[in-house]
Structure formats: structure tokens, C-alpha cells
Amino acid sequence: MGSSVSKAALEVTTDELVEPDSKHLADITHYVNTSNMGVKRLAEVLFEKSKNSSWVVVFKALITVHHVMVHGNERFIRYLASRSSLFTLHNFLDNSVIEGYAMSIFIRRYSRYLNEKSLAYRLISYDVTKTKRGLDGFMRNMNTKDLLNTLPVIQTQFDALLGFNANANELTNCIIRAAFMLLFKDSLRLFAVYNEGILNLLDKFFHMTKRQCNESLDIYIRFLAGTTKLEQILKTAEQVGIDQNNIPYLTQAPNSLLEALRQHLASLDEKNEIFPPYSLQHSLIQSISKNSLMKASSRQNLFSGHKPVKARQRHGAILENSLDDSLASLVESTRALIN
């Protein structure tokens, strides 16, 4: 079986300027789904091919990896995530042919996305593009803490996908078009999960602490920027001939939502200034109980009517000094806790 996988992998990564054969890709997917051995052998062959000097071979190797990640069993991406090193194509350049220079740019971007996809799996232990969606979906029912940890990972992967940034007139050959098709499918699934995470985030926003609101607002702003760039990919998909039924109609969320979130965060800032958080309250209350004012008032009967005026004045001075000291200590402790 290992040899079959190797053979299929070699046949799908030839230097012919044709897209990877769908039959070979199906065979490879089948091998990965049925055997663990096929995973390791396949990965080794494909990584070896990615070190080729020809942009065609390299691009085909990357497309094969991506295809198996999307259509194959999760054990393949799990194996890639467990590797210490992935594709190191950030300096790849094939200037032996005319289109080599342009394609090298897209190879660098494509390899970066595949690395981020593997890294995301390593960070959150699952492929978000294959999770359940909907009201009872995975992202819709996540708690705040996990949401704030997961959404940035999704954002990074999505930003790497958007970084491919190919216009319709740059998709000049079938190999880059095959890569674009896989990226387009991934973008829809990734954005769908991303969107559900944002929905969950907005549901929880007004129940969050100030720090969480701050993080959530940053996440939402990045989401808006990502939505705008995704529109470009969808436009490109339409231009290269992808069926309209397979392209969602994307519109931006109203700006007033962002303003409402900002205002809520601003109101939390104001409330924090007027009334400190509970931990600060507690420390202030403790500092009040410990200061000399309480000791002075307990020892001296300041409200006795029998004391002569002079004695009362003396006690008043003591009280005044205690008040000054306690106020100073309160201010200092407040500053310390805020800082």
C-alpha cells in the first residue's frame, strides 16, 4: 500500500503543465482514509517534491497536500500538525521560465496558508472547516473563554488564505486555478465558521468584562476587514466562471453595530472610573478598617456631652489628622491597584 501511495503521489506531481489528475487524487485520498501507513509515506513524498526547483512540481505537491487535507481523513492533517517542520518555501523562486517569477509569489503565499492550516489544527486540536455549524453548532455554543482563544486562531488562518490574493487575470494556468478552487472552497467553510463564532461573540458581548469586551472588539474589527477582502475572492470566483449558485451574496454588517460596541466599551471605561471593580473595593474597605481613624474614635468618646470645650477641640484635631491620613492612604492604594 505504501508503494501505491508513493506511485500515486509521484504521478500527481509531475512537471507537466496540467492540473493534478482527479483520479490520482481520489486514490491518494482513499489510501489516507484506510491506512495510517499511507499518511506518513504520502507526506514524505510530497514534502520531498516541494523541494523541487520547478514551480510546476512544487505547486502540484502543495495542491495535493491541500486536497488531502480537505477531502481526506483528519489523520493526515493531524500528522502534519505533529511534524516539527512544514513547508519552508518562503524564499522559493523559479526564474527558469517566464511565468516562474509570478507563480513563485503564489507558491510562497500558498505554502504559508497550508502551514497556518496545520498550525491551527495543532493549536485547537480540530479542523474548524469540518466542524458542525448551525444553532447547535460548535462555534455557536462555545463559552466566552474558548471563543476568545479560538477566534484569533481562525482569524490568522483566514488572513493567510486571503493573502493568496489572486486576481482573475493572474489565474493564467490550470495549476493555479486548481489551487484557487481549493482555496475558494476553504474560504467559504472557514468564513462560515468564523461568522458563527462572531455571532456567538456578539451575543455574549454585553455580558463580558471590560477586558473581554476589548478583545472582542478587536476581533470584530478584524472580522469586518476580512469580510471586505473575502468579497474580492468571491468576485474573482465569479470572474473565473464558478457557478453563481455556489457563490454567496456577501454584505457588510451595519457600521452602527461597531459604534454600539464601542459605546458599550466606553461606558464600561466610565463605570470603572466612577466605581472601581470589586477587587479594588475590597482592598479599599480593608484599608479603611485598618487606619487610625477607627482606633481614635473607639478609644475616645468624641460624642460625650460632658467634656469641656477645650478637650473637644483637642479631639477634633486628632480626628482631622486621622481623616487626612486615611484619605491619603486611600488615594495611594487606589493608584497602586489601578496601575
Place this chain on the structure above:
Amino acid sequence: MLGALGGCEQNGQMASRWPGLSSSMRRSLQDHQPLEESDGPQPAASHPEAPSGGLGSLCRQFQRRLPLRAVSLNLGAGPSWKRLETPEPEQQHLQAAARSAKSALGAVSQRIQESCQSGTKWLVETQVKARRRKRETPKGGSPPARSLSQRSARLSGAGPARSSLGCRSSSQMGPRAHPLRRSRREAAFRSPYSSTEPLCSPSESDSDLEPVGAGIQHLRKLSQELDEVIAAEESTDMMVSLLRD
């Protein structure tokens, strides 16, 4: 009897009658004591009896009947006396206002401490309510957004009334307004705790809810559309693979 006694005839004759008379006179004096006391002191001549016992008793009577001297009351205008007096109306109002403000601040600070301590409990309750709301909604519908917009409409209706109340308190109430009511109202509006919502709760003002509801509704529609497209694409891929096989 007195007349009989007043006549001084012969000493010898009188003397023989005197012991008997003196005893009877004593008796009559004793009997008439209350009368004599009320009538005032009788002249000494009316009591021809010179013996010391009768005079002594008379003197004692006079001493007893001396009028009482005026007693100076040592009552100073101390603070304890002043408290018993009714305070002036202005002071009464100030005292009442101070008492009400003090009780309000105490209650509010207690409430704030309780709310911060039970913040987690409140969050859990709201999440439970949100999930209940979600479960109650039918599939494909968006009642939470509608309820959110209804709530925002209700709040927007309530909002201006609150602000108009604030305007009324500051501008429409003239200088002759009841000072107690004015001080209480001003204290309430100045206080950061004038809202009945706990501090840990979301500050969902009426101006925030509408755009949030609209934004969430928008994203929900987008989510539905993406799901439909992905489902269509997967079915197409499945058909292609089946055909290939």
C-alpha cells in the same frame, strides 16, 4: 367665757375659780385650735393665760404657718431641652433629606456589593434565559432579533420619559418647589447609582439595542446563506465522485 374671764375682781375669788377655769380654758383652747389656726393668730390679749405651754404652742403654730420662699429652679437651656422642642421647618426638611440620602446611599452600596459578588450568578441566569429563548424559537426564524428590537422600542419609549422627568426636575420646578423633593431628586440624578440595573449588567441603552439587533440579524442571514451554498457544493462534489466511480 372670755368675758367672764376678762373681769378682774378680787384676786382671791378669782384664784379660787381659776384653777377650774384654767383647765377648762385649756380644754377650750385645745378644742378651738383648728378654728384659731384658720382665723389667723389671735391677739395675745385674747389669751390671758400667761403660762408658757400655750404661748409656746402658738409660736410653734405661727412658725409652721410661715409662707414658703420661692425656690429658684436650676433649669438651663441645655441641648437636651432643645431637642425636645419642635425644630424649625427648614431644619426639619434638611434633616429629612439627609436621612433619606444616607439611607439611599447605604442601600445602594449594599446592592452594589451584592451585585458584584453575585455577578457570576447573574451571568449564568442570563445565559440560561438566552438559551431558553433560543430553544423556544422555531427553526429558521429569528425571534430573538425581533424580541431584541421590541425591547429596544420599549426602552426607546421609556427613555425620553426618563429624560423629560430629568428636565422637569431641573427647569420646570421653580424656586418655590418643595426643597425636600428637589434635594432628593437632584441627589438621585447626581448619583451614579441612579440606574436600577446592577453594575455588572450590560449597559444596554435604548440607542445600543437597535443596531446590535440589526447587525446580529444580518450575520444570521449570512450564516444561513453560507450553509446553503456549502451544502449545494458538497452535493455537487458527491455527484462528481459518484460519476467517476
